[in-house]
Amino acid sequence: MKKITVLKTVLIMLAIMLVSCNDNYEPTPVAIKDVNGNYKAKQIVSQGNTGTERINEFTAKDSVITFKDFPVKEIVQAVVKNPVKVETALAEMGKIEYKLNYTSKLNLNNNTVELTFLPKSLNLKIPVDGTMKNTVVILAGKQKGYFVGQDWSLRFGVIAEKIMVDGAAISPFEIIKYDFPYCLKN
Template sequence: MKIKKVLRFLMFAAIALTGVSLISCLEDQYTPVPVKLSDVDGNYRARLVTSQGGKINEKLIDFNAKDSMITFKDFPAREVVKTIITDPAKADTVLAHLEKVEYKIKFKSKLNTEQNVIELALEPQLMAFQIPVEGVTKSVAVKMTAKQKGFYVGYDNSLRFAWEAEKITVGGTDITPYQTIKYEVPISIKN
């Protein structure tokens, strides 16, 4: 009999404690820290998703955003090289000897206080580098374009954007047939 009374008391105490703790949660509210245009500037680590046709490749990369410019010091040019050189063994040899390719994307930023984000109007630049093709070094020019805005999200301090390689020219000649290469940074973490 005493055990039943003790158990009832403990059950009542547990229910009362749970109710009090839930009431205290009602007063907790998330107050976002407002973003500023300068918040975009910084060094980032990102997951770059590259797709061409049905093939998808993911790679961790680092980049920098400063003064309305996103700069990749070592841009992964794998898909571009494999589009130019269709023999996989030769393409792998070229990739092994390819120097770092720097690539830059200009952007114009606009504050969206309602959603606590910074909208980025991307202006991808021409990517140019040299590769050896059949024993001759040739100039490669990749015309890039962006069809959607990028975003700096104040909630998690991340940068998200996408663009695509519209056309590849080697030594002044366009690569044909050509499938568009799409690049997407779905999430990047500010260092």
């Protein structure tokens, strides 16, 4: 008797759930200007088998994403090598601002704005033993980014594919990935 009562209860609950489902999903319309705003982002920086996660903030406005504190620790480690000197150099350098250019295109089928990145090189002066290492980081946007209308989030990534120090490329060098898988507007 208990089995039949439980079975009836489960079937009734299932019927209620099916009746209450709404198949009239209406996507939230997006516009290119919706990308503009201040974001709080999950940032994953990885190189080879190692990676770090943290929360970072940036602003998107008029086809430019501006980071007030772009992550450069892995870049400095590639140049300096000595862990103690890396921390000293990072402290002396302070926060690094970086502007990432993009073009945008509306994708009405997916209710998204597609971003194509046009990164400029990042020029750094890294202090090491009383001298400055002129460092140029070649960044690339290999994948499109997306502003998603459903949850008003932005998702993108770029890579550092080459580092030049005083005109010479660091070799061997393993690319550094900068992934921002989930960025929410503040």
